[in-house]
Structures are given as structure tokens and as C-alpha cells.
Amino acid sequence: MKWKTTLVLLTIALGLAVYIKFFESKRPNTEEAKRQAQNVVNFSREKIDGIVIQNGDDKIDMRRRDNKWRLETPIKDQADNSLIENLLFDLESWQKDATIPTKQIEAEKNKLNEYGLSRPKLRLKLLGHDAPPEILFGKDGALEDKMYVRFENSKETFLAAQSIKKDIAKKPEEFRDKKLTDLISAQVSRVVLKTGAGEMELQKKGDHWEIMKPLRARGDDQKIGDLISQITTAHIQQFVADDRGDLHPYGLAEPRGSITLFTQDDKQGQMLQIGAVSEKEKDQVYVRFSSRAFVYTLPRKTEDLLNTRPNDVRDRHLVRIDTNILDRMTIDAPGKGKTVLARKGENWTIASRNNTPANSSEVHRLIETLQSEQVTKFTEDVASDLPKYGLDKPQLQLTFSSFASENTAETKAGERPFATIAFGKGDGDNVYARLGDEPFIVAVRRGLLDQIFTDPLQWQELAIFRFKPEQIHSFSVVTDKELSLVHEANKQWTWQKGSGTIDQINVQSLLNTLAMLHAVRWVGAATPPHAFEKSQLVATFATSPDDKAMHKLTVGGAAGDGMWFARADEHEGTFLLSTLDLNALKLPLVSQSSPSPSQTPSVVTSPSVGPK
Structure with missing residues (x-):
């Protein structure tokens, strides 16, 4: 039986050890215990749900509900959460400077009277689970900024800082929340503005x-957000009266207008009524806020809300393009045919030209231009x-369309247009336009049309040639004369037509430019008159030893702005070439002769000046 006794004793010992460890873990460590011993009061902030301040005959009662503080006595209103949280923070860090024990207090019967703690006027009561006893505030101490305090259930007295007294010795109005509403702009999902001019709903x-x-109509997200923020960030200037009395003196019996904010869950809304301008404070206006049932004053600029008109908050952007679903753009100009641009991964192709690569940068530029384009005028509200x-x-x-190549449960295969812009007549610097699903007619700047290419050739990628310089086997350049070179088996360039020492650096520079030649932009199919009447340069080159893979570039006349008309046999249309590239193609291929000794300037040295 001894083993059973031993087992029981071990079990008891183990249980006792676990209990002691658990008990010790709940006790504060040495540093924490010292801190708590030095505190005037210890409590758990999360468990406090009420604060009662008695200041003579005045009583202020505040309660926390749903993590928000409210005044219950002597008025019912929103309380200033930051002010109360600051009070609790100060209480947590409130330290004793000295302690007068109970024995010493009882030894001298008038000691509490001397400290003002027999019948103090100022009291603070925290409500909640494990809340401390009521705190009594007495007279100021001899030391600066110190005072005497004690608990209701104890005569033990402490000398402590006056910070808590300063936090609570306030009028009830000072605990009221000066922020008009605890709503934030992001919570608002609906706005109703009523003025003498009519009603507007957003x-x-x-x-x-x-x-x-x-x-x-589409609303301007930024402007509507700013309008809402004027309410959600408004700060009360004065607490005037409750709204149960005569509202005529404040112009609120028949307010000039109102704005009501709704959230998804609030169908009643919070209404702000705007009344008269204060006679005493001309920079303030009387308002009434339904959720607080009081009359206040706000800064006079609040009345500017009443001047808001629909066009003030309309989205002036011509179109909203959801680039996440944009797969195709169709440009339709009567008499010029249709150009269809299709997205392929991060790049674009010209679908109407057998999906040849498009200038993706130019497509992105057009999308960004259209997204940022703003109307110059709302012309007609009914088209x-x-x-x-x-x-x-x-x-x-x-x-603008999305595109599905296959049928799915959600969509059918094919194009699904989601936005269409039509451009009509011009009017001065403007052109009339209409978005397909909107009944309005607007005006936009005429110059926008110049940025929308109607010729599919203008959408071609800018790369004219895509070779490596070492792939070029032979080339010729014709300007005022013709020079031809070939790359021999020994990897040396030799003349086919021309003579003299070959300038290898210039040859390499020409090859680098020619092999990876890029257009500045495409002019399109229509070639301007006389563009190629006189060629500046004709360059041909082969990328195979048998000269079967031949390529040709022709540079014509000047196009202005430092550019030249050009064309390549393997591309349709005319493009613009930069002067920088043209100069590289016209570099002299024959080395310039070195200057003779007689031409070399002599170096003249100045006589040195020595010490005298």
C-alpha cells in the first residue's frame, strides 16, 4: 500500500506547486508592485464604465456605452472622449508624494478639517468592476502644486499633485464633445441637402x-467628400440651448436649409439644420443637430453648404474607365474605317490589322489622357x-469593351462594351461630346481629338528595325554620294564602293543606330506633299550573307521641330525620324586625315619668373 500513499502525496504536491505558480503569476512583479504602492489609486481602465464628479452642489455624471462616453447629468449629450481618457490616464499615473497615516490623523481630531478633508466639496467616484472607493479632494498643500486627498472609506491622507483636481474641477459644458458628430466621412453613404433652391440627393x-x-449624374468623389467633411470635422463654437424651447431667435423655427448624413445602417440619418447668423458673434451661425437635440453655433463658413448646386459636385471628368476590365478600344471615324486596339497581357495590338504590335505606350497615354480629361461645360442635361x-x-x-474568349457561367464569349464616347460638332476651341449611357451633352477641348489617332498606322509600334549590329552583313548609304561596305569573313569591314581609311567608330555608331532604329511617332498612311521629293538619305542593308534579307530606309524632307519624314520598305506608312538619328546615319565613314606636322601649332612657353 506504500506505493499508493506515495502516489497520493505526489499528486497533492504537484497540485500545490501548480496552484502556487498560478497564484504567483497573477501577482505583480517587484517593479510593478513598487509602482502600484506609489500610486494614489489603482484600477483597470477597461473596467471603468462611469465617472461621477461632485463639486459642491453641482454633480456631473458620465457613463460609457459602446466605448463612447456620454453626459447623463446635468445635461444629456455626447461627452468629450479624449478629455475623459486623458483623466483616466492621469489617474493611472497619479503618484503619492507623502502619506499621513491614519494613526496620526486620529491623534489630532481636527487634522481632517485642517486638510479640508472632513467635508470636502470636490469628490470623484469611478464606477465599474473593482472600482476604487470615492476620492475626496482637500486643501492645497504647502508645497507648490500639491494638495491633500483621501478615500471615502479611510482617514489615511496623501499629499499628491493637483493635476487630477485640474482635470475634474470644470463646468459641465467643458466635458461636452465639441466635435459635432462622431461620424467619419468614410461611413457616410447618402447625403440629402435641402435649401430654398430645392433638394439634392447624393x-x-x-x-x-x-x-x-x-x-x-456622376458625382465628383473629391468634392462630395469635402462637403461631407465640413460636417464630420465641424467643431462647435458655443453651446447655446436645448432645442425644446423657442427656436425663432436662432432662425431655426424655419431653417434656411439642412443637410442630412446617412450611413448604411442608419435610415433616419443625422440632420444639421442651419439658421441665422449670430448677432453677437458675426463669424458664427446657429445650427441644430438632430442626433444631439441642441442648438449650437458653428463657424459661419458652414452656411456655404447652402450654396451648393448640382453642377458644383458633378464629376467633370469626361469618362470613367475601369482599366481592370478594359480589353479593347474601338476608334470609329466615318469614312476612315474602324481601328480596334486589343490588350495582350501588358501590351496592346492592332486587332483590326491582324494583331500587329501596337505602340503600347501611346495606348496607355490615350487612356490616361481620357481618364484625366475634364469637360469645359455641361451643355445640356437632356440630349x-x-x-x-x-x-x-x-x-x-x-x-471601351471587355472581352471574353470563351463562354463562362457569368458571361458569354465576345465583346461587352461598357462605355462609349461620341464626338460631334466643333464650337470654337471646344467640341460637343456625349457619353453613351448618360443623357447629357457636354463640351470638351477640341485639341483632344488630335490625340485620338484615326489612322491605324499611327498606332504601330515605334520600333522600325529590331536587329543586333553584328547581324548586319553589308550596307550602303546614299546621300550626295554612295558608300557601300561589306563585313568580310575576317570580321573586317571593306569597301564595296568607296575608298580611304574606314572610320571604324563612325561605322559602329551608324550600325548601332540603324539596327535598332525607332520612330519618334507615326504620321500614318497619308504622306504630306513633297515629303520624299528629295531624299536626304537612303540606307540599305543586308542581314544575311547572300544578301537576300534586304532592308531599306528612306529619309525625306524636314517635318519641323527637329524631325524628318521617313519610311521603311517593310512597314506601311510614314514616320518621323529625329535629327539625332539622322546625323548618326550621315556620319563620315572615311577617316579624316591627321594634320601634318606643319599644321601642328607650336607650344609657346612663358619665361619663368625667378627671384630677383
Whole structure:
């Protein structure tokens, strides 16, 4: 039986060890214990759900609900959360400077009276689980910024800093939240603005705002956000009165207007009514806020909200393009055919020309230009007379589409247009336009049309040749004379036509330029008159030893701005070549003769000046 006794004793010992370890883990360590012993009061901030301040006959009662503090007595209103959290923080770090034990207090009967702690006017009570006893505040101590305090259930007295007294010896109004609302702009999903001019309703759909009344239109996200922020960041200047009395003195019996903010979960909304300008404070205006049931004053600029009109918050961007779903762009110019640009990974092709590579940078530039383009004028809110603006037969139409190559459960194969822009007649510096799914007619700058190429050749990639210099086997350059060179088996360049010492550096520079030649931009199929009437340069080169893979570049007349008209046999259309590239192609291939000794300038040395 001894082994059973031993087992029982071991079990008891193990259980005792676990209990001791658990108990010790819950006790503060030495440093923490010292800190707590020095504190005037110890409590858990998270467990405090009420604060009562008694200051003579005045009582201030504040309660925390849903992590928000509210005043309950003597007025019901939002409390200043930051002010209360600061009070709790100060209480947590409130230290004793000296302790007067109970025995010493009891030894001298009038000691509490001397410290002002017999019947103190100022008291602080924390409410909540494990809350400390009520704290009584007495007279100021002899030391600067110190005072006497004790707990309700103890005569032991402490000398401590006056910081807590300063935190709580306030009027009830000082604990009220001067921030008008605890809403943040991101929570607002609907806005209703009512003024003498009518009613305007704004609603957020997805990531963007829309105007719902008095017309349906895209809203300007930034401007509507700024409008909402004027309410959500507004700070009360004065607490005037509750809203149960006569509101005529404040112009709120019949307010000049109102703005109501709604969240997804709040169907009633928070309404701000705007009344008269304060007679005493001309820079303030009376307001009434429904969720707080009081009359306040706000900065007078708040009344500017009443001047907001639909066009003030309309999105002035011509079009919104969701690049995440954009797969195709169709440019349709009557009489010029259609150009279809298709996305292929990160690049673009000209789908209407057998998916030849497009100048992807130019496509991205057009998309960015259209996304940032703003209308110059909202011309008509109802597009009832399209011929008047040339929009019955637009001169240019852009269509943006997504594309699915196969049927899926969500979509069918093929193009799915999601936005169309039609451009009509010009009017001075503007041209009329209309977005397909909107009933409005707007004006945009005429110069935008010049940035939308209607010739598919203008969308070609800028690379004219894609070779390595060492792939060129032979070449000839014709300017005012013809020079031809061939790369022999010994890897040396020799003349086919020409003579003299070959300038190897210039030859290499010419080959580097020619092999990777890029256009500045494409002019298109239409060649300007006289562009190639007189050639500046004709370069031909072979990329195979048998001269079967031949390539030809012709550079014509000047195009202005330091550019030249050019064409290559393997590309359709005319492009612009930079002067820098043309100069590289015209470098002299014959080495310049070295200067003779007689031409070498002599070096003249100045006589040195020595010490006298």
C-alpha cells in the first residue's frame, strides 16, 4: 500500500506547486508592485464604465456605452472622449508624494478639517468592476502644486499633485464633445441637402458617388467628400440651448436649409439644420443637430453648404474607365474605317490589322489622357436635339469593351462594351461630346481629338528595325554620294564602293543606330506633299550573307521641330525620324586625315619668373 500513499502525496504536491505558480503569476512583479504602492489609486481602465464628479452642489455624471462616453447629468449629450481618457490616464499615473497615516490623523481630531478633508466639496467616484472607493479632494498643500486627498472609506491622507483636481474641477459644458458628430466621412453613404433652391440627393455606389436628385449624374468623389467633411470635422463654437424651447431667435423655427448624413445602417440619418447668423458673434451661425437635440453655433463658413448646386459636385471628368476590365478600344471615324486596339497581357495590338504590335505606350497615354480629361461645360442635361450638336452623326466614336474568349457561367464569349464616347460638332476651341449611357451633352477641348489617332498606322509600334549590329552583313548609304561596305569573313569591314581609311567608330555608331532604329511617332498612311521629293538619305542593308534579307530606309524632307519624314520598305506608312538619328546615319565613314606636322601649332612657353 506504500506505493499508493506515495502516489497520493505526489499528486497533492504537484497540485500545490501548480496552484502556487498560478497564484504567483497573477501577482505583480517587484517593479510593478513598487509602482502600484506609489500610486494614489489603482484600477483597470477597461473596467471603468462611469465617472461621477461632485463639486459642491453641482454633480456631473458620465457613463460609457459602446466605448463612447456620454453626459447623463446635468445635461444629456455626447461627452468629450479624449478629455475623459486623458483623466483616466492621469489617474493611472497619479503618484503619492507623502502619506499621513491614519494613526496620526486620529491623534489630532481636527487634522481632517485642517486638510479640508472632513467635508470636502470636490469628490470623484469611478464606477465599474473593482472600482476604487470615492476620492475626496482637500486643501492645497504647502508645497507648490500639491494638495491633500483621501478615500471615502479611510482617514489615511496623501499629499499628491493637483493635476487630477485640474482635470475634474470644470463646468459641465467643458466635458461636452465639441466635435459635432462622431461620424467619419468614410461611413457616410447618402447625403440629402435641402435649401430654398430645392433638394439634392447624393448616394455612394461602390467606390463612387452619384447625384440622384434633381438629376442623375456622376458625382465628383473629391468634392462630395469635402462637403461631407465640413460636417464630420465641424467643431462647435458655443453651446447655446436645448432645442425644446423657442427656436425663432436662432432662425431655426424655419431653417434656411439642412443637410442630412446617412450611413448604411442608419435610415433616419443625422440632420444639421442651419439658421441665422449670430448677432453677437458675426463669424458664427446657429445650427441644430438632430442626433444631439441642441442648438449650437458653428463657424459661419458652414452656411456655404447652402450654396451648393448640382453642377458644383458633378464629376467633370469626361469618362470613367475601369482599366481592370478594359480589353479593347474601338476608334470609329466615318469614312476612315474602324481601328480596334486589343490588350495582350501588358501590351496592346492592332486587332483590326491582324494583331500587329501596337505602340503600347501611346495606348496607355490615350487612356490616361481620357481618364484625366475634364469637360469645359455641361451643355445640356437632356440630349433631346442631337443634330444641333452633330451627335446624331458623330465625327468620331470611342468604344471601351471587355472581352471574353470563351463562354463562362457569368458571361458569354465576345465583346461587352461598357462605355462609349461620341464626338460631334466643333464650337470654337471646344467640341460637343456625349457619353453613351448618360443623357447629357457636354463640351470638351477640341485639341483632344488630335490625340485620338484615326489612322491605324499611327498606332504601330515605334520600333522600325529590331536587329543586333553584328547581324548586319553589308550596307550602303546614299546621300550626295554612295558608300557601300561589306563585313568580310575576317570580321573586317571593306569597301564595296568607296575608298580611304574606314572610320571604324563612325561605322559602329551608324550600325548601332540603324539596327535598332525607332520612330519618334507615326504620321500614318497619308504622306504630306513633297515629303520624299528629295531624299536626304537612303540606307540599305543586308542581314544575311547572300544578301537576300534586304532592308531599306528612306529619309525625306524636314517635318519641323527637329524631325524628318521617313519610311521603311517593310512597314506601311510614314514616320518621323529625329535629327539625332539622322546625323548618326550621315556620319563620315572615311577617316579624316591627321594634320601634318606643319599644321601642328607650336607650344609657346612663358619665361619663368625667378627671384630677383
